[in-house]
Amino acid sequence: MARSFLKDTDFTEKEAAEVFALAHRYKKLRSAGRLDVLQGQSWGLIFFKKSTRTRLSFEAGVYELGGHPMVINASDLQLSRGETVEDTAKIMGRFLHGIVIRTFEQEMVEKFAENSGLPVVNALTDLLHPCQSYTDMFTMMEFFSAGEPDVDSLKGKKLAFFGDTACNMAYSLALSGGMFGMEVVLCGPEEFAPQPVLDGLFKEAGISKTFRFTSDPEDAARGADAVYTDVWVSMGKEEEKAERLKIMAPYQVNEKLFGLSGKNSIFMHCLPAHSGEEVSEGVLRSKRSVIFDQAENRLHVQKAILSMLVKKNRGTGGI
Ligand code: CP
Numbered sequence: 001m002a003r004s005f006l007k008d009t010d011f012t013e014k015e016a017a018e019v020f021a022l023a024h025r026y027k028k029l030r031s032a033g034r035l036d037v038l039q040g041q042s043w044g045l046i047f048f049k050k051s052t053r054t055r056l057s058f059e060a061g062v063y064e065l066g067g068h069p070m071v072i073n074a075s076d077l078q079l080s081r082g083e084t085v086e087d088t089a090k091i092m093g094r095f096l097h098g099i100v101i102r103t104f105e106q107e108m109v110e111k112f113a114e115n116s117g118l119p120v121v122n123a124l125t126d127l128l129h130p131c132q133s134y135t136d137m138f139t140m141m142e143f144f145s146a147g148e149p150d151v152d153s154l155k156g157k158k159l160a161f162f163g164d165t166a167c168n169m170a171y172s173l174a175l176s177g178g179m180f181g182m183e184v185v186l187c188g189p190e191e192f193a194p195q196p197v198l199d200g201l202f203k204e205a206g207i208s209k210t211f212r213f214t215s216d217p218e219d220a221a222r223g224a225d226a227v228y229t230d231v232w233v234s235m236g237k238e239e240e241k242a243e244r245l246k247i248m249a250p251y252q253v254n255e256k257l258f259g260l261s262g263k264n265s266i267f268m269h270c271l272p273a274h275s276g277e278e279v280s281e282g283v284l285r286s287k288r289s290v291i292f293d294q295a296e297n298r299l300h301v302q303k304a305i306l307s308m309l310v311k312k313n314r315g316t317g318g319i
Contacts, residue, residue: 003312004113004120005305006106008130008175009205015308016179017151020138022304023297024149030064030300037307038067041097045123048074048103049235053271054123054131057298058100065303067097074103089115098309104236119309121302126168126236127197132270133172135301137180139294140226143266155181160224160261162251163278164192164244165213169230169270171198174211178202184211187220189247217251221260228268229253229278245277254280258288266290 004010011019043062047055055071062069074080079088085108092099093116101109101120106127113120122130141149144157159177161170165186171194177184186194193213202209214220221227232248233241258267267279267289275281283289 001114002117002119003309004109004122005130005309006109006113006120006122007128007201007205008133008172009179009201009207010130011308013151013179015312016134016137019134019301019304019308020141020149020151022307023138023300026303027297027300034064034066036066037303037310038062038065038097041067042095043067043069043098043100043306044092044096045069045071045100046074046077046102047072047123048101048108049124051102051123053295053298054102057302058123061299061303061306064299065306070096085111086115088112093117098306119313121305121309124168126234128172128175129168129270130172130176131298131302131305132169133176134305135297136173136228136268136270136294137176138301139268139290139297140266142293142297143290144225151180156183157225158183158185158223158262159226159228160185160187160220162187162217162220162227162229162253162257163232163248164188164230164234166192166195167230167234169228170194171201173228174198175201175205175207178207178210182210185220185224186211186213187217188215188251190215191247217257218260221257224261224265226266226268227253227258227261230270231272231274232278233274248278252278252280253283255282258283258286268294271295 045058059069089112098119100123102123104126106125109122141153144153159182161173165188170186174184232244267283269291273284275284
């Protein structure tokens with residue numbers, strides 16, 4: 001089976017540090033033109049859910065690395081008419097060189113990796129969003145490092161995440177933050193506390209659990225170096241909207257809550273944001289909001305992830 005990136009912990013800390021160094025190089029050299037890392041390669045970008053940042057950054061990224069991006073709306077595949085995931089993946093394995101998927105169940109990205117024989121990248125599942133969390137680590141490094149982005153700049157830094165802490169973004173930040181020695185505090189209503197599956201992901205990866213959960217927003221925000229939130233109503237949870245808006249209200253990142261964080265803290269959001277719900281307009285648009293840096297960095301970090309997969313899979317067969 002080819003090396004894939006399905007979970008944050010699928011790269012070692014050393015490999016992830018290499019990804020970040022490469023992302024920094026790609027960011028600096030973007031104007032130099034198209035590269036040949038994916039020359040002659042076709043990558044399928046399969047979307048079962050809506051996307052703006054992920055779709056654009058992967059399509060541009062595969063092109064900039066010299067490859068051919070094929071954006072596929074999952075509803076256009078025979079998969080939507082009953083063809084199995086296994087057969088679909090096997091077929092893709094005969095045509096393509098790699099697959100990027102945004103879907104619902106984590107099991108689906110695993111099945112694609114097992115059956116296609118290709119490197120597969122998780123572009124968001126209900127369980128994890130590792131491309132976003134790696135990008136967020138890189139973005140924090142840019143702000144916390146004295147010189148070039150440095151993984152050591154993350155060590156001991158406090159990242160406070162507010163809202164639904166049983167969601168893919170919270171889990172991926174807990175895992176990635178844990179890999180790089182951050183103190184990750186997940187804060188939200190008890191009903192939306194992390195589930196045992198997160199402990200299982202730490203155990204399976206063999207890394208120590210460095211996050212904690214609290215329902216006290218002031219405790220979480222106090223002295224934080226990065227304050228992060230995500231939409232309160234994730235894709236697929238729309239029928240719970242009214243209940244969620246009510247129960248999450250004390251966890252809105254507004255001027256009062258953000259004011260408790262460190263004096264040089266940054267505000268982060270993976271976007272799209274719902275101003276006036278999980279974050280106030282003032283914090284979202286403040287000088288300390290790095291939301292557009294995060295969005296831009298998806299391109300550079302994902303190009304580095306694809307390059308690392310090509311390097312790791314070189315000489316392992318396949319097309
Ligand atoms: N943050 C993120 O994944 O954005 P999209 O849903 O627009 O891809």
